[in-house]
Amino acid sequence: MKHSWWKESVVYQIYPRSFMDSNGDGIGDIQGIIMKLDYLKELGIDTIWLSPVYESPNDDNGYDISNYMKIMDEFGSMEDWEELLQQVHMREMSLIMDLVVNHTSDEHKWFMQAKTSRDNPYRDYYIWRDPKGDGKEPNNWASNFGGSAWEYNEETKDYYLHLFSKKQPDLNWENEQLREEVYRMMKWWLDKGVDGFRMDVINFISKVDNFPDGEIKNGKKYASGSKYYRNGPKIHDYLKEMNEKVLSQYDVMTVGEMPGVTPDQAKDYTGEERNELNMVFQFEHMGLDNGPNGKWDLQELDLIELKQSLSRWQYALAEGGWNSLYYNNHDQPRSVSRFGNDGDYRIESAKMLATLLHMMKGTPYVYQGEEIGMTNVRFDSIESYKDIETLQAYSDLKEQGWSEEEVMESIFKKSRDNARTPMQWNDEDHAGFSSGEPWMAVNPNYKSINVEAERNNEHSIFNYYKRLIQLRKQNELIVYGDYQLILEDDPEIFSYVRSYQDKKLLVICNFYDKEPTFKLPRDINFMTKQLLVSNYTVEEQSNIAEFTLQPYEARVYLLN
Ligand code: TEU
Ligand code: CA
16 A cells, blocks of 8 residues: 555644634634644644635635635635644644635625626536426425525526525536636645645536436425435546646645545545545445434434444455545534533543544544534524524424424534534633634533643543554554454444554444443454553453453554
């Protein structure tokens, strides 16, 4: 397997609005990030992924971009951004930017032009279709945020496609001039020195061009059109072109966000010889606690399914592809609340989950606050929620007859705002995030869960993450070793072995608060064992052939 810097990196995602406010207006900003770079260096981070900081009307918190080459006023100026890049590089870290080119904001100058007339030169940068029958939408696709995926435009008497909010019109990648504009913009950032891109819903950019109706389910008004726009017919042509014209000319890393991608498809996107992307964010494990009716339909996670899912990805991309490893980002609830236990075993379970992920093969991603075990939030009323998807779901589910309690229970478990409450830096007002009123309320648990407290405690989650990250740097085995799931059928223990040259790594994680017995499979032979990390104190001489695990216990052994 070829060695690369991005395979050896640990990435930290910053959601700028909620990270650190430097000027007291309640909104996180670029100078705030600069203030915290030493903190990220201390944690051992190599690469920072910055969620969008571009000019935006903020219908979807910056994922609706009105100017790709300007910084959002609230976040600072281009000079601030340049200072950030320089400060990141000075600390020998890299910076990757969010590339959102499936859609723009409806306030982008291209769309402002495009919507004015059918013969405007920018018209074809977007996707337009005539009304069907007596003025209806061109097809029955639902937007990912609810409602129709089509919006009527008075001036041109037709509809434009928006797979997300109506303020996020989809770009038409069939148009070569549009593609060239995107490539030019990417080069402009790369020439400034950015080290790569995280590409927003990049497997949505090629649509099946006859726009067939989707299948209506459960009496819903709109259907999912996803099989007609995910991994569409020209997706590989576009990515190869982007690679040839832009990416291949720089030493950068790329990660494509890809809802609905399968392991086989991911192999094509990330195959070493294919010249497309380095890795993808897949969603399989993020859907395991969804019921048949999707994300708001709550379902208990089945550990066997999680083991099978993560292992399937480890095996599929073992040769010539590469995995990204994540539980958290700005769209997902907090992992300690979702997969762990944010009550009595918050610390143990956060460490166990981190162990499980960080010892796998792939590039690990840490989302801000994960490293201190930040949890989901339960705001008293829907008024405190800000996220467009959450607010839309609240009204849609109510309309479908859900009770207030049922809706709020789903929001407590799944809302994207769980990840977006301000970063908890200390136990002072607003958790040290801002001296003013934050744009979104701080999680009330900041008095006990915060960076300052974590840093001062050698047994903290933060110091455990630090240890896991160091281990990855000290052991090529953790980066490049082969993966093998063991104890496949155990319903409580997630355990696997990594092998590299003549060494093995044995990872043992108890996923629940019970005390199951671990039995080492007989075919795992070794002469010496060394405990690399654990979340409980382990006796030096303890026997690993068979032993009882404590609640959420995790251990990693190096076997020789
Ligand atoms: O997310 C893509 C995506 O599929 C999300 O809609 C995701 O499924 C959802 O948030 C889970 O409930 C990306 C960005 O990460 C997200 O923040 C944006 O809202 C979206 O694209 C549109 O740009
Ligand atoms: Ca600010």
